[in-house]
Each structure stands twice: as C-alpha cells, then as structure tokens.
Amino acid sequence: MIQVNDLVKSFKNIPVVDNLSFKVHTGETLCLIGPSGCGKSTTLKMLNRLIEPDQGSIRIDREDIKNQDPVKLRRSMGYVSQQGSLFPHWTVRQNIGMVPRLEKWPKEKIFKRTLELLNLVALEPGEYLEKFPDEMSGGEQQRVSIARALANDPSMMLLDEPFSALDPLTKFQLQKEFLEIKKKLHKTTVFVTHDLQEAFLLADHILLMNSGKTMQYGTRSDLQERPSNEFVKNFLKAQIHAI
Amino acid sequence: MRFKKAIYCLIILLTLGSGFTWSQPPDEISIGSKKFPESRLLAEIVAQYIENEGNIKVNRRLGLGGTLICFEALRQGEIDLYPEYTGTGLTAILNRPIEGKESQEIFEEVKTAFDQKYDITWLDPLGFSNKYAIVIRNTFDISRISELNVIREKIKLGFSHEFLNRPDGFAGLSAHYGFGEMNVRGMEHGLVYMAIEQGEIDVTDAYETDGKLVRYNLTMLEDDLGFFPPYEASLVVRNGILSSFPGLKNKLQELSGSISTQKMRELNYEVEVQGKSMEEVARNFLVGGGWINPSELRVGSASSGLLVQQTWRHIQLTIIATLLAVIAGLPLGIYITRNEKMAGLILGFSNVIQTIPSLAILGFMIPLFGIGFKPAIAALFLYGLLPIIRNTYAGIRTIDPRLIESGTSMGLNGWQLLYMLELPLSTRVIMAGIRTSLVINIGTATLAAFIGAGGLGDFIITGITLNDHSLIMKGAVPAAILALAVDFILGKVEKRIGPKGVVS
Numbered sequence: 001m002i003q004v005n006d007l008v009k010s011f012k013n014i015p016v017v018d019n020l021s022f023k024v025h026t027g028e029t030l031c032l033i034g035p036s037g038c039g040k041s042t043t044l045k046m047l048n049r050l051i052e053p054d055q056g057s058i059r060i061d062r063e064d065i066k067n068q069d070p071v072k073l074r075r076s077m078g079y080v081s082q083q084g085s086l087f088p089h090w091t092v093r094q095n096i097g098m099v100p101r102l103e104k105w106p107k108e109k110i111f112k113r114t115l116e117l118l119n120l121v122a123l124e125p126g127e128y129l130e131k132f133p134d135e136m137s138g139g140e141q142q143r144v145s146i147a148r149a150l151a152n153d154p155s156m157m158l159l160d161e162p163f164s165a166l167d168p169l170t171k172f173q174l175q176k177e178f179l180e181i182k183k184k185l186h187k188t189t190v191f192v193t194h195d196l197q198e199a200f201l202l203a204d205h206i207l208l209m210n211s212g213k214t215m216q217y218g219t220r221s222d223l224q225e226r227p228s229n230e231f232v233k234n235f236l237k238a239q240i241h242a243i
Numbered sequence: 244m245r246f247k248k249a250i251y252c253l254i255i256l257l258t259l260g261s262g263f264t265w266s267q268p269p270d271e272i273s274i275g276s277k278k279f280p281e282s283r284l285l286a287e288i289v290a291q292y293i294e295n296e297g298n299i300k301v302n303r304r305l306g307l308g309g310t311l312i313c314f315e316a317l318r319q320g321e322i323d324l325y326p327e328y329t330g331t332g333l334t335a336i337l338n339r340p341i342e343g344k345e346s347q348e349i350f351e352e353v354k355t356a357f358d359q360k361y362d363i364t365w366l367d368p369l370g371f372s373n374k375y376a377i378v379i380r381n382t383f384d385i386s387r388i389s390e391l392n393v394i395r396e397k398i399k400l401g402f403s404h405e406f407l408n409r410p411d412g413f414a415g416l417s418a419h420y421g422f423g424e425m426n427v428r429g430m431e432h433g434l435v436y437m438a439i440e441q442g443e444i445d446v447t448d449a450y451e452t453d454g455k456l457v458r459y460n461l462t463m464l465e466d467d468l469g470f471f472p473p474y475e476a477s478l479v480v481r482n483g484i485l486s487s488f489p490g491l492k493n494k495l496q497e498l499s500g501s502i503s504t505q506k507m508r509e510l511n512y513e514v515e516v517q518g519k520s521m522e523e524v525a526r527n528f529l530v531g532g533g534w535i536n537p538s539e540l541r542v543g544s545a546s547s548g549l550l551v552q553q554t555w556r557h558i559q560l561t562i563i564a565t566l567l568a569v570i571a572g573l574p575l576g577i578y579i580t581r582n583e584k585m586a587g588l589i590l591g592f593s594n595v596i597q598t599i600p601s602l603a604i605l606g607f608m609i610p611l612f613g614i615g616f617k618p619a620i621a622a623l624f625l626y627g628l629l630p631i632i633r634n635t636y637a638g639i640r641t642i643d644p645r646l647i648e649s650g651t652s653m654g655l656n657g658w659q660l661l662y663m664l665e666l667p668l669s670t671r672v673i674m675a676g677i678r679t680s681l682v683i684n685i686g687t688a689t690l691a692a693f694i695g696a697g698g699l700g701d702f703i704i705t706g707i708t709l710n711d712h713s714l715i716m717k718g719a720v721p722a723a724i725l726a727l728a729v730d731f732i733l734g735k736v737e738k739r740i741g742p743k744g745v746v747s
Contacts, residue, residue: 048652075654085649089667089742098663099653132743148653158652 078149275322401444454511564623576635619696634676638669
C-alpha cells in the first residue's frame with residue numbers, strides 16, 4: 001500500500017503540490033488526473049524520488065521512502081513514460097533486458113523472461129527481438145516500454161501519460177491490453193493521465209487534482225454521480241463534450 | 244560494445260605512444276642553433292668537426308626559435324652548446340647596456356657574467372663580427388644611416404621581428420639617430436629580401452655577413468653615429484659538458500679565429516644564394532682548412548632528416564598530444580555536465596587557451612619543460628583540449644531529457660546512466676570533437692619545430708629562412724595531406740562507432 005501524507009512541493013516559491021494526501025491500496029490502480037500543471041506528474045515523480053518533496057511523507061508498506069536507497073526503490077517500481085523513452089541505440093531485446101542484466105540474472109533467464117514479456121504485450125518475439133525503437137510504430141514502442149517496466153517483476157507500476165501521444169485506435173487497443181495485464185498481474189499502479197475516458201476505463205480509484213490540491217477522490221461513479229464541487233462538474237462536462 | 248572497443252584502441256595507442264623515450268643518453272653532445280642560416284651553418288661545422296675528431300656522438304638540434312629559446316635550452320641542459328654573438332649575450336640575455344663598449348670589453352663582460360651566473364663558458368670568438376647593418380635598395384642615393392631621416396617620408400621600412408623588439412635594434416637605433424616618425428613593419432627575416440625585390444619595402448636590417456647582400460641590389464649604410472655594437476660570434480658551452488669531455492674545450496678552441504667576416508659572407512652566399520646544402524658547405528670548409536681529413540670523413544645525419552622520419556615525428560606529436568587531451572578533456576566534459584557551475588569556468592578557461600597564439604603557448608612551455616618534444620606535447624595538449632571538452636559537454640547535454648529521466652526511473656545510477664546511455668548516444672559528437680582537435684593539432688604542430696620538437700615544421704621553417712619554396716612545400720604538403728587523411732579516416736570511424744539505431 002502507498003500512503004501519501006500532506007505532500008508539499010514548490011518550485012520558485014510557487015506551490016505545485018499543495019498538502020496532498022491519498023492512498024493506493026495493494027493491487028489496485030489509481031489514476032491521477034487533472035488539467036495541465038495541476039501537479040499530477042510532479043506527484044508521480046516524488047513517488048520514485050526523481051523529485052524530493054518539501055514537506056510531507058510517502059510510505060510504501062508503512063516504510064518511509066526517504067529512508068530507502070533510491071536505486072532500490074526505483075527498481076521496485078516499473079516505470080513507463082511517454083513515447084520516446086526507449087534507449088534508441090538498443091534493440092527491443094536489450095531494452096527489455098536492461099534491469100535484469102543490472103541485477104545479474106543469468107542470460108537464459110533474461111531471454112526467457114523477454115520472450116514471456118513480449119508475448120504478454122502481444123508482440124511476436126521473432127519479429128521484434130532485434131528491432132531498434134525507431135523501426136517500430138508508437139504503439140509498438142509503448143508495448144515494449146511496458147514490457148521493459150515489468151522485466152524484473154516489480155511490485156508497483158508508475159505510468160506517466162503512456163498512451164497520450166498515440167492515435168485513438170492504437171490508444172484504445174493498448175488500453176484494452178493494459179486492462180488484461182492488470183487483471184493478470186495485480187500490480188499496485190499509479191497512472192497519470194489527462195484523459196477522463198482513460199481514467200474511467202482503467203482506474204479502480206481516481207484522484208482529480210487542480211492547483212496541487214485534491215478536488216475529488218473516488219470511483220468513476222462517485223465522480224459522475226456525486227461530484228464534490230463545481231470544478232469536478234466542469235471538468236467532467238468539458239471532457240465529455242470534447243469526445 | 245563498440246564504444247568499449249574504441250576505448251581499448253585508444254589505450255593501446257597511448258601505451259605505444261608513451262613508449263617513446265624523451266631522455267638523452269649521456270655519451271653524446273647536443274648542438275643547437277638559431278633558425279637563421281648562419282647559425283645553423285656554424286652549428287653544422289662544429290658538429291662535423293666533433294664527429295670527425297673522436298668517438299663522440301652528436302645530436303643536432305638546429306633551427307630553434309630564437310635567442311631566448313636557445314639560451315633557455317642551454318641552461319636547462321637540453322643542448323650543450325650553440326653559436327652566439329657577444330652583443331646579443333650582453334643585451335638580450337644579460338640585459339646590460341652596450342653603448343660605447345669595445346669588442347674585447349664586451350667579450351670579457353659576457354664571459355665572466357655567464358660563467359658566474361649560468362655556469363656557461365664563452366669560448367674565444369670565431370673570428371668574425373656579425374654586426375647588425377641597415378641596408379637600402381640602391382635606387383636611393385644615400386650611404387649613411389643618418390641620411391635615412393632626410394628621406395623618411397619616401398621609404399618603407401621592414402624589419403625582422405627580433406630586430407624590431409630588441410633594445411639594440413630599431414628602437415635604440417631610432418633614438419640614437421633621432422629619427423622622426425617612419426613607416427615600419429615587422430616580418431620574418433627570411434622574407435625581407437623577397438619583400439624588397441617586390442617593392443614592398445625599401446629598407447631592412449641585415450647582418451654584415453649576409454650572403455644575400457651580393458645578390459640583391461642593396462647598399463649597406465654606414466653606421467656613421469656608431470650605434471651598432473660589435474657582435475662577435477663565439478660558441479657558448481655548458482660547463483657541465485666540458486667537464487664530462489675533458490679534451491673538448493681545447494678542441495673547440497682550435498676553431499677560434501678561423502672564420503673571417505669575408506669568409507663567413509662567402510659561406511653564407513654558398514648556402515643562401517647558390518643553394519648548396521649546409522652539410523656540404525660545412526664539410527668543404529673543414530676539409531679546405533685542414534680541420535678534418537677527407538679520407539677519414541664520417542658524415543653524421545642531418546637534423547632535418549628524411550621526410551618519413553619527420554612525418555612520423557609529426558604524427559607522434561599530434562597523436563600523443565591529442566590522446567592526452569582526450570584523457571583529460573573527456574572526464575572534464577563529463578564532470579561539467581554534472582556541475583553546471585563549473586561549466587562556465589572550465590569552458591571559459593579552455594576558450595581562453597584557444598585564443599592565445601600558438602607560438603606564445605609554445606614559448607610559455609619552455610621554462611616548464613625545456614625544449615623539444617615535451618613542451619610541444621604540453622602546448623598541443625592545451626590546444627586540443629577545448630574541442631573535446633566542448634563536444635563532450637554538448638553531446639551529453641543535448642540528449643533528450645526524457646531518456647535520462649526514464650533511465651533514472653528504471654533504477655540506473657549515475658555511472659550506469661553515463662556508460663549505458665549518455666556516452667553511447669554522444670559518441671558521434673565526442674568523436675567530432677576529437678577529430679577537430681587532431682586536425683587543429685596537425686596544423687599547429689608545424690610550429691613546434693621552433694622549439695626543437697621536429698616534425699614537418701622543420702622543413703617549413705628551414706624553407707622560410709632559406710627562402711626555399713620547395714623545402715616549404717616539402718613540409719606543407721605532407722602536413723596538409725595528413726590533416727585531410729586524418730579528417731577523412733576519423734570521419735569514417737565516427738560513422739562506424741556511432742550507436743546503431745540512431746540516425747544522426
């Protein structure tokens with residue numbers, strides 16, 4: 001379980017995350033959603049200590065992460081960001097095998113794991129193993145990114161708008177596959193998005209943020225049926241109009 | 244993996260390079276000279292003389308940049324003797340006034356002072372004085388230096404840099420004669436006669452023994468107010484070498500008084516105008532004067548050696564210097580991507596080095612490293628630093644920050660990020676920096692000949708002093724080919740070792 005308490009982060013005296021508290025239960029997916037600049041990405045980056053908070057605490061299974069070695073912490077959290085984050089000079093096989101190699105797995109085990117993961121993200125190993133990132137479509141690259149994040153079987157997943165640069169069809173395809181994977185693996189997941197449809201589709205709980213603060217925390221039906229304030233109402237209305 | 248291979252190659256090359264020996268065996272005598280023909284010829288005469296007398300080996304370090312470089316080299320023990328002039332010793336080295344002093348007086352003064360201050364002996368003069376002289380195109384109808392002031396608005400003066408800058412050179416002359424403002428410029432001494440021939444200048448400085456005076460239509464002006472002090476040629480020798488070779492002093496003293504001003508002018512004429520080789524002229528002089536017996540002739544190797552040797556020397560100079568620049572520049576470049584505050588400072592510093600003229604940098608290195616290979620390497624190293632630091636920094640800084648972020652988020656530490664991501668992705672940019680550095684150094688290394696480091700610059704400098712175009716080409720063409728070849732080859736290497744999957 002991830003427990004975030006009274007998190008504060010300011011850049012140049014402007015608060016970006018302002019007294020934020022939330023929980024992510026083990027095995028569930030939380031979507032952080034909100035308009036640009038609401039602090040959702042900053043929050044995600046504090047979870048794996050890319051950014052250190054000014055105040056507040058983050059506990060994972062009751063242990064404060066500021067006392068943990070950042071490298072170990074990050075290896076326990078698979079990370080997927082926007083398109084273009086695969087290492088361009090490495091093949092699919094090298095990209096997926098990176099963390100296992102660093103953890104000194106035997107070669108055969110890495111290879112077996114790579115095949116397993118490619119199958120999981122619905123890529124034919126024979127065709128993709130030796131491809132470089134720029135030889136693949138955006139959707140294929142993101143599948144590989146997910147496989148790479150899962151390589152050493154981390155207990156958590158952090159995703160930072162992984163599908164936002166994809167065309168709608170590919171995006172929908174990947175969202176469906178993400179749901180499949182989620183059902184299979186039950187990782188504790190934090191997923192940042194600005195797309196309400198995506199959040200409704202993938203999340204167990206949704207945290208709607210604005211100006212670094214919680215606007216509403218709840219399930220899809222909580223938000224739709226019991227919006228807690230005008231901002232939530234307007235945000236839902238605007239997003240649904242956009243579709 | 245490709246990157247690793249490249250690093251191994253560099254390390255192997257470096258080890259080969261450092262195997263080069265800088266130390267000198269003690270059983271030989273190093274003879275130096277300044278870069279102008281007379282100094283070289285005298286040194287060559289002494290070299291052949293010593294070689295034919297005994298079992299002493301001679302190491303020729305001819306054509307060093309100037310008085311101070313020769314003197315510094317002598318003091319450091321890089322060379323053991325070289326021909327010097329009494330007037331130069333007094334004014335340029337001891338910084339003492341020369342006005343009104345007689346020949347003998349000057350000689351005694353430098354002899355005593357050098358012995359006490361520097362542990363250096365002045366042998367008895369060789370017999371000729373090579374005073375400065377002022378010469379003018381003979382279309383001007385004057386015969387005395389004081390008359391220059393009268394026609395000063397009609398004449399263009401061009402002097403060698405050394406003459407312009409010495410207290411007993413133009414400044415002193417002008418003050419002594421009370422010249423008004425004149426149109427003066429500095430140029431390489433070897434080029435002044437060509438400048439006169441082409442009408443660029445009308446008046447220049449010369450030496451009384453200058454062989455070229457005969458060939459060009461020049462009048463030597465009489466020093467009617469007696470400004471130029473006598474410059475008697477003599478050998479200056481380290482006391483250390485005189486005690487290592489007990490018979491040497493007497494042997495060298497035998498040459499004293501053997502060359503008259505007229506004789507020296509003739510010898511210079513043979514070299515500079517008739518184009519005979521230094522070796523030949525020196526040998527003929529020694530044989531003709533009965534100093535050496537032609538049947539026992541042993542000919543030493545000339546300093547300017549073979550084209551292949553000098554080219555190889557040139558390659559060694561540039562490659563070793565550039566490798567050192569890589570070894571220092573790469574980590575520095577990486578360091579400043581981690582420490583932005585230092586970036587400005589270090590880039591600024593290496594930029595400043597780049598703006599210092601290369602000859603000046605070579606000069607700065609002499610007090611630290613003496614003359615020859617080491618100071619040249621040090622100077623070229625400093626010169627090669629900037630492109631490598633700058634490209635390493637730029638190469639790493641321009642990597643997409645999302646890649647760094649995703650690498651960090653996957654749990655890579657700083658070192659892993661560096662060798663798995665940052666270095667491979669900036670290989671091409673870094674290699675381009677190394678290529679720039681190497682090509683710059685191939686050009687700059689031609690100047691290293693001024694401080695006795697050899698290389699293709701030897702041909703160029705000798706060619707300039709002798710006004711010999713084919714000799715200049717002999718140095719310049721291989722240097723240019725070398726630069727182009729290195730540029731081409733490293734361009735290929737850049738493509739080969741650049742990471743796959745990345746379109747540059």
